[in-house]
Amino acid sequence: MSATALANLAALPVVAPIAAALILLLFPRPNLARRVFAVVVLTALLGLSLWMVAHVQAGGPLILRVGGWLTPYGIVLVGDTLAAIMLCLSSFTALACVLYGFAEKPTADEHPMRLPLMLLLLSGIDLSFVTGDLFNLFVAFEVMLLSSYALLTLEATARESRGALPYLTLNLVGSALFLATCGFTYSLLGTLNFAEMIVRMDPLVGDVRLTVLAVLMLLVFGLKAGVFPLYYWLPGSYPILPAPTAAFYAGMLTKVGVYVLLRLFGTVLPPELTGLHTLIAWTAGLTMVIGVLGAVAQGRVQKILSYHIVSQIGFMVLAIGLFTPFAFTAAIFYIIHHIIVKAALFLVGGVIVRANGTDDLDRTGGLWRAAPWLGIVFVIQAMSLAGLPPLSGFWGKLMIIQEGLGQREWVLVGMSLLASILTLVSMLKIWLGAFWRGAPAEPLNYDGRAKRMTAVGLGMVAVSLVIGLGAEFFAKTAKHAAGETLDRAGYVRTVKAADARIHEGKHP
Amino acid sequence: MTNQLEAAILVFVLFTAGVYLSLSRRFLRILFGFLLISNAANLVLIAISGDPTRRPSATVGADGLPHSAVDPLPQALILTAIVIGFAVAAYLTVLLYRLYTDRGAATMNSLYADKAPGGAVARQTEGDP
Numbered sequence: 001m002s003a004t005a006l007a008n009l010a011a012l013p014v015v016a017p018i019a020a021a022l023i024l025l026l027f028p029r030p031n032l033a034r035r036v037f038a039v040v041v042l043t044a045l046l047g048l049s050l051w052m053v054a055h056v057q058a059g060g061p062l063i064l065r066v067g068g069w070l071t072p073y074g075i076v077l078v079g080d081t082l083a084a085i086m087l088c089l090s091s092f093t094a095l096a097c098v099l100y101g102f103a104e105k106p107t108a109d110e111h112p113m114r115l116p117l118m119l120l121l122l123s124g125i126d127l128s129f130v131t132g133d134l135f136n137l138f139v140a141f142e143v144m145l146l147s148s149y150a151l152l153t154l155e156a157t158a159r160e161s162r163g164a165l166p167y168l169t170l171n172l173v174g175s176a177l178f179l180a181t182c183g184f185t186y187s188l189l190g191t192l193n194f195a196e197m198i199v200r201m202d203p204l205v206g207d208v209r210l211t212v213l214a215v216l217m218l219l220v221f222g223l224k225a226g227v228f229p230l231y232y233w234l235p236g237s238y239p240i241l242p243a244p245t246a247a248f249y250a251g252m253l254t255k256v257g258v259y260v261l262l263r264l265f266g267t268v269l270p271p272e273l274t275g276l277h278t279l280i281a282w283t284a285g286l287t288m289v290i291g292v293l294g295a296v297a298q299g300r301v302q303k304i305l306s307y308h309i310v311s312q313i314g315f316m317v318l319a320i321g322l323f324t325p326f327a328f329t330a331a332i333f334y335i336i337h338h339i340i341v342k343a344a345l346f347l348v349g350g351v352i353v354r355a356n357g358t359d360d361l362d363r364t365g366g367l368w369r370a371a372p373w374l375g376i377v378f379v380i381q382a383m384s385l386a387g388l389p390p391l392s393g394f395w396g397k398l399m400i401i402q403e404g405l406g407q408r409e410w411v412l413v414g415m416s417l418l419a420s421i422l423t424l425v426s427m428l429k430i431w432l433g434a435f436w437r438g439a440p441a442e443p444l445n446y447d448g449r450a451k452r453m454t455a456v457g458l459g460m461v462a463v464s465l466v467i468g469l470g471a472e473f474f475a476k477t478a479k480h481a482a483g484e485t486l487d488r489a490g491y492v493r494t495v496k497a498a499d500a501r502i503h504e505g506k507h508p
Numbered sequence: 509m510t511n512q513l514e515a516a517i518l519v520f521v522l523f524t525a526g527v528y529l530s531l532s533r534r535f536l537r538i539l540f541g542f543l544l545i546s547n548a549a550n551l552v553l554i555a556i557s558g559d560p561t562r563r564p565s566a567t568v569g570a571d572g573l574p575h576s577a578v579d580p581l582p583q584a585l586i587l588t589a590i591v592i593g594f595a596v597a598a599y600l601t602v603l604l605y606r607l608y609t610d611r612g613a614a615t616m617n618s619l620y621a622d623k624a625p626g627g628a629v630a631r632q633t634e635g636d637p
Contacts, residue, residue: 172596
């Protein structure tokens with residue numbers, strides 16, 4: 001296949017889930033064929049994105065100009081290493097969560113809209129990874145958010161659906177701000193294409209309007225990522241979701257915000273905005289401490305885990321704020337580690353709720369004797385989250401702290417160490433409350449389904465162990481992705497090179 | 509840019525009114541607040557497309573259309589944004605209506621009136637309509 005034909009594959013992670021969702025909508029009655037179909041599609045997507053990671057590292061990014069328009073005019077999809085890594089993570093997490101959902105409920109009890117909405121959500125997420133255009137990113141976010149709103153209230157009880165209100169309202173404000181940001185960008189630069197934005201921003205370095213634009217972007221995507229002080233929609237809304245959906249949200253949604261921050265501050269905005277980088281680093285420091293303090297104060301498994309998302313986001317965003325190739329490597333490695341660990345922990349939380357009928361730590365206990373495998377999944381992922389060697393979280397934190405020490409940011413390093421210790425404390429709280437102390441609840445609902453749900457968690461533990469033990473390989477991939485993300489001139493060159501191919505008439 | 513002062517003032521007024529309304533306790537006001545906010549954002553996009561007689565199209569080069577043409581791109585952006593805003597407003601309306609019918613709440617106060625524990629327990633009752 002020629003390079004241009006191959007580039008069409010960059011659109012597949014977006015198009016395939018939408019197509020699959022539409023096909024599923026044609027067969028509204030839940031049955032086994034639907035389940036098999038969803039698993040086949042997600043597995044194929046995972047395979048495609050794994051191939052993409054390998055291919056892109058060797059042969060450069062896949063660039064697709066949608067509709068054949070030249071660079072500044074049309075929408076361009078850019079599948080580079082970072083995007084390919086994120087695509088892998090999104091399809092893997094979706095696959096695991098869907099399998100877990102299948103284990104949880106018999107086919108007949110499945111909500112007919114859950115699978116299609118999940119796939120639409122995935123397509124929105126994937127589009128925000130591959131897009132090379134700011135307005136297209138807005139559309140991707142809206143596709144993602146609309147599906148997430150629907151999923152949030154789909155299976156919620158009347159009491160729970162009120163938790164959707166803060167999520168909805170904050171994201172509505174975020175979307176309006178994002179739209180206004182698109183408008184300001186267009187009036188300042190006359191383009192919304194990332195590659196063209198890079199070129200036209202360079203003469204504007206030092207201009208206050210560019211700084212205002214960057215602050216607006218930080219605000220919009222900080223809200224999506226759940227950065228302090230914009231995080232408070234998160235712990236209220238995630239615990240109302242059914243476990244498999246919650247795990248997918250916990251793994252992917254905030255990380256889309258982090259990804260966009262990486263992309264915009266790394267690739268698109270000029271690196272001279274050092275004042276803003278300091279601001280990012282300090283808000284990140286506050287995010288991790290305040291998030292983890294919130295977690296320590298909670299008494300329910302899903303709430304504790306939700307606050308931990310906030311705290312962990314702080315680590316990734318801190319790495320963005322430190323702003324060196326090594327810090328970006330650390331951020332990308334941390335994202336890889338975090339998505340899988342966090343999703344697995346939410347899946348464990350779902351089994352705890354199912355077994356006890358509650359996730360209130362005062363009313364659970366003794367699961368270690370009743371469900372040792374569940375305990376193993378929890379312990380390994382919790383230790384990884386806290387950052388104990390040789391698990392994956394250790395390497396991510398090590399790299400970030402190493403970079404912080406290198407830049408003599410003693411206070412920020414201190415904050416991240418404090419957050420790690422408090423993470424361990426609150427994980428111990430879950431461990432003691434749900435697994436170690438007391439006797440199992442009567443009657444304990446730990447049946448064959450719960451065992452299969454645990455098996456999905458074990459699969460994720462295996463992947464996360466591979467990341468921890470094979471950290472060198474993953475760090476190398478992350479390093480390549482970080483180098484590519486920070487290479488602004490290279491980004492422009494590759495995107496424009498795709499135009500040159502059109503001029504030679506190689507495209508139909 | 510001076511010709512956009514009216515637009516700037518209008519955007520300011522709409523945003524302010526929208527934020528004020530959406531911070532109130534009544535559902536209907538919240539809904540109206542968000543409609544105003546999303547329209548304010550759309551108005552920003554209209555403002556950037558500018559005065560057709562003064563602002564040359566950003567997407568057309570020297571060989572293209574005469575300078576009196578309005579830049580078409582912001583219009584395409586607004587169109588997309590309106591459609592998306594409409595969908596989100598529809599969802600918000602349905603959510604608020606559901607909260608009203610299911611819980612009899614028409615204000616935020618009555619929505620958060622009960623403090624009974626056990627939200628996660630309630631989730632276990634599968635097959636909620």
